[in-house]
Amino acid sequence: MNNLPSLRHLRYLVALAETKHFGRAAEACFVTQSTLSAGLKELETQLGVTLVERTKRRVMVTPLGEQVVARAKRLLGAAGEIVELVRAAAEPLSGPLNLGVIPTVAPFLLPKVLARVRRAHPKLKLHLVEDLTARLLERLSSGVLDLALIALPYRAPDIETLELGDDPFLLATPPGHPLAGHEHVDAGELARAPLLLLEEGHCLRDHALAACRLAETAPAGERLQATSLHTLTQMVAGGMGVTLLPRMAVEAGLAKGTGIATSPLDDPQAKRKIGFAWRPSSPRKTEFRKLAEYFRAALRAPANTSS
Amino acid sequence: MNNLPSLRHLRYLVALAETKHFGRAAEACFVTQSTLSAGLKELETQLGVTLVERTKRRVMVTPLGEQVVARAKRLLGAAGEIVELVRAAAEPLSGPLNLGVIPTVAPFLLPKVLARVRRAHPKLKLHLVEDLTARLLERLSSGVLDLALIALPYRAPDIETLELGDDPFLLATPPGHPLAGHEHVDAGELARAPLLLLEEGHCLRDHALAACRLAETAPAGERLQATSLHTLTQMVAGGMGVTLLPRMAVEAGLAKGTGIATSPLDDPQAKRKIGFAWRPSSPRKTEFRKLAEYFRAALRAPANTSS
């Protein structure tokens, strides 16, 4: 009846599959080589198959072994999640939390929010990773990240999202530009201005295009593309064109001292949403929802830091 | 480092959550009550929380405990799958296999196929369940079934399917019917005949309607509906109308002795597909693919058993 492989043995197997070396695998499991050797043998005996081919010189995992390893990894991860779940329930917002943030949000929203979070939850050890949405979500799924702060909408399977608030787009124009200083700008007028954008891969680019209902027309390479919001701002200040900046960036002082004028758009739909994303199976959803409140507050507060 | 809860302890917890009784839970785990009690206490100590409220009289699982139980169940299931995976690899097509089959396939396809399968794989213990597609897939997801034999296409998330072959529809007409005996029947002519169908819930009904590009017109209750292909056949024989029968049923002798004439339809698309469905995480996919060959062969072979 009770013939399930033990988690310890599975860990031995996984470590061995990763190192292909009994000694180092044992080290990784904090046991001696003899222990790991015996444990693995026991696992194989119990299952009645060989999972690992050992020649004296080299270790190879059998095809069946690979399948077992893959499942064992998932199993160990799930077991770890139980521990996390319990720890999180016992003391919410404590312990390590790996948070991914997209580059068009991180420098503008985090300074404000993280200070408060740190003060309220000193035991929370936030580890930050900055990358594009696609790569963040990859690392989310693989378990490297616990949580991601991204812009919505973003089509992605197998993640759950939670909206935190809106981030409207402002039209950024160089000094002296005909549209500069206007109270409100119509999206139609925008279509005629040379619009500068971030390079491919940034979700801000797609959201900006969607916001003013423009499709990408010129082939890639013919348009000027910036690698960050800071260089984009410099390009606008240099008179190379206009762009759409997220309000949070402007409020954080991105355009300060550049002479750039920023004006709201007429279209209330011209905005992106900021949101959390996590694995549907994450054991820490409750914590995330609590954490969300800090971001919500920051996104609601309309500071007065224009051009 | 090594602070994962052991599978054994998790099993104790799950058993306790199900029985709410230390003694019976212990029995279910084939240990004594004292062992289970100690094991559970150990688990709680290790996790640092109480998962179960014990009064002397009653056992209650805490809300946190319920969450742990839910994850523990999944974990135990996944561990069991590793064992299954290995067993299946060591000796394919052996051991117990719970197969669900829809009622419009089971009586016609299984007798033929199962005999061969049994002969070729005497160690395979096939347990059959007959039910409608929706309920089969439910039980598939919940792990009660390993595999389901259904008609495709069927929109269902979280299952993988494998097509096994086509099952064309034949027009079944009572003796003396104007369409009877025709070599080929056009779908257009069909629209004018009173078409009998199986009752709601049978996929055959939907596939038959799709096959002749008919939409359900009359409100439910006004149409005559049969509860099985056998009664449907009787209704046709009784002159109440015509119907579409799957070829496999006709070949199996469903219309034999009823005087019903069956004629192929002109439209080569007038057919349903037969296929396997399984959980994407199933450890026995390889076996299923092997098993599929027996069904493929049976579906290819065009026997000569018409009306």
Add this chain to the structure above:
DNA sequence: TTCTGTAATCGAGAATATCGATGAACAACC
């Protein structure tokens, strides 16, 4: 009160895991 059902606890013994030391196979090198 006494009795019954139930969970916790205790101590003993069995089973298991772990370690360090050693052995055996093999490759590389002199």
Add this chain to the structure above:
DNA sequence: GGTTGTTCATCGATATTCTCGATTACAGAA
């Protein structure tokens, strides 16, 4: 060929853990 170094398996001793049966402690029911 012999030597050396690397690597995995094995062995015996020890520590840890698991399990059991017996007993205790407690709460309701009779």
